[in-house]
Amino acid sequence: MATDPTPSGTAPATPTPAAPAPSPDAPASGRRGQRVQIFQVSTLYGAATVAAALDSGRFGTRGDARRVLLVSHNAEIPETALRLDAMTGYDRIAARFDTTVEWNEAIHPHHPGSWAPRPEETPLWQRVLRTAWDLGDGPVELIVESIQANPAKALAAVFAESTVQLYADGLMSYGPTRDELPQSIGCRVRRLLHLDLVPGLRPLLLAEYGVEPEIVPDSAFRAVLAEIAGAAEGDPHVAAAVEAAPTAVLLGQYLAVLGILTADEEEDLHARMVRGAAAAGHRSVIFKPHPTAPARYSRALREAAEAVGVRLTVLDGPLLAETFYARCRPRLVVGCFSTAMLTASVYYGVPIARVGTGTVLERLQPYENSNRVPLTLVDHLVPDLESGAGPAVPGAAPDTLESLVRAVGYCMQPKLHPGLRAEAVALLDGLRPDDPLARYVDRDRLTELGLPGGDAGRSLSRPRRLRRRPTGRS
Known part of the structure; x- marks a missing residue:
């Protein structure tokens, strides 16, 4: 999961430039006129x-x-x-x-x-x-x-x-x-x-x-991915991974840093990935932390692996997860809603499965958090490893996906996409409370926007102001 940079305002003071400022009349360096x-x-x-x-x-x-x-x-x-x-x-x-x-x-x-x-x-x-x-x-x-x-x-x-x-x-x-x-x-x-x-x-x-x-x-x-994997020839981290003969890759994210989960909850999420892989028959797994996640030793992860008899290899070297896909040819990739899951299925044909998306859907705030659509995509397209469903290669988008994404997109940013309101209403009008698609739309948000599925009894004359909060890229 890659992060959407933190939004910011203007700095209180000008930083020291990397080079001294030229005088207003000084000519620019480099080739004159070159694009x-x-x-x-x-x-x-x-x-x-x-x-x-x-x-x-x-x-x-x-x-x-x-x-x-x-x-x-x-x-x-x-x-x-x-x-x-x-x-x-x-x-x-x-x-x-x-x-x-x-x-x-x-x-x-x-x-x-x-x-x-x-x-x-x-x-x-x-x-x-x-x-x-x-x-x-x-x-x-x-x-x-x-x-x-x-x-x-x-x-x-x-x-x-x-x-x-x-x-x-x-x-x-x-x-x-x-x-x-x-x-x-x-x-x-x-x-x-x-x-x-x-x-x-x-x-x-x-x-x-x-x-x-x-x-x-x-x-x-x-x-390009093959070129990057080729650069890993002889890399000790890759050699250790190949020697462990893994059949599954587990992808870490940095949800605690983003404030979506606590550090303990994120450790438990990773432990659930280990248990899910073990239940699916895998006995040697790689855990790949996110490159920008803070370094921390996970005793819970190793204890979970020992408890279910799984050989765990933690690889936090300077490598893309895709390098392991190319070198180790896993039969399963597990994550929460990491982009690297979809890369595994689209570019390597590796079956994928998700863990913990339901919890994150409940926790993700504010509604317009930029992680919402990536999370919705993975939750809707990828099988839940803990439900007993087998991993799969999702393939092309199902007929339901585009209307769902456009409805969620409208609920996230109604001022930027007013033209999507009619499509959102059409989708929401047909949803029952127990419809699987209902999990992606927040009732309070529907009430704010006067959409089907909201609380018709709540006054909409003074809706809550749309909240803003820093988000991260998956």
Whole structure:
């Protein structure tokens, strides 16, 4: 599960730039007039998506523009988290670019999720970054993730005349835009590149701005994943995994950091994955913590494995989960609502199963939390391991899915998607309280919006104000 960066306001003070600010009359460095493309990434999975888009010609041929890879370390405490450039396979991705620069260094000592320039400072910041990154004086194109939050919003503010393209790092693309974008940014977004993780389902992200989604070819992404897996040849972590002869991979997330579960509840969730895998007949399993999750030893996880006679291998090395899929060829991948579950089924044909989605559905607040659509997708498409249902490869989106996602999307962001109200009403009108789809819509939210299924007896003259709270990317 990858995280949607924490929304933030303007920093109270200007951070020390990475390079001294040039005088107003100083010429820009670099090749005069050369077009520059800045690709902002914070995860290896996202970088792999960008690489696949490059390889499939989505950004022209190499040499058409100078390609800059801008790395942002967005973990809660970046200094203690695993760095992107330490991940196995990163070097192969970075080789596709002409240069690599770091956002954290440029805005030090501020956090990339919480810093944005003051409006009056943006022209100076553009000159500083053009000089520090040797961008020259030519046009700059931005290719970013999660435009509704920093650091992408900060970049769009600094390069105020630049066009913006988005790539979707996981299942978030299927949900609505988290916040209304400033008109100065919304009008500059040209397209949304995304992986076809739920074949047949059209993303809602930025649809209100008329942004067209464009699929990154499956073949290109598979090739990049194979390249990353090839970089793991001889890696001791992979060797340990292969030696353990695992048949199941269990995916950790960081729900406690996001405040969705407590730390103890998250440990119990992982223990439930172990017990579920054991009940399904697996005797050797890998537990793969999320790359940005805080380091902690899980005695509960090991005790659960010992109790059910399962060999547990915890692999917290600098590797994508997809590397284990390629090297270990598991027969099962288990998670809560991690994007890596869908990657396993779509790109490797591995059956998947979920654990704990019901609990998270009950806990997830506020209703417009950006994790809601990824959670809804996994809960609706993927079998529940603890129910006795066998794991499966979900395949194409069922007929019920698009109407469900659009109804949930409207309930999350009614002001951004007023045109979806009629579709939401049509779906909700036909739901009984015991209908499986009813679990995805909150009765209080339906009441607020005056939708079928709400409390008709409650006065709607003064509905509760829509709540805002930081969310995370899965």
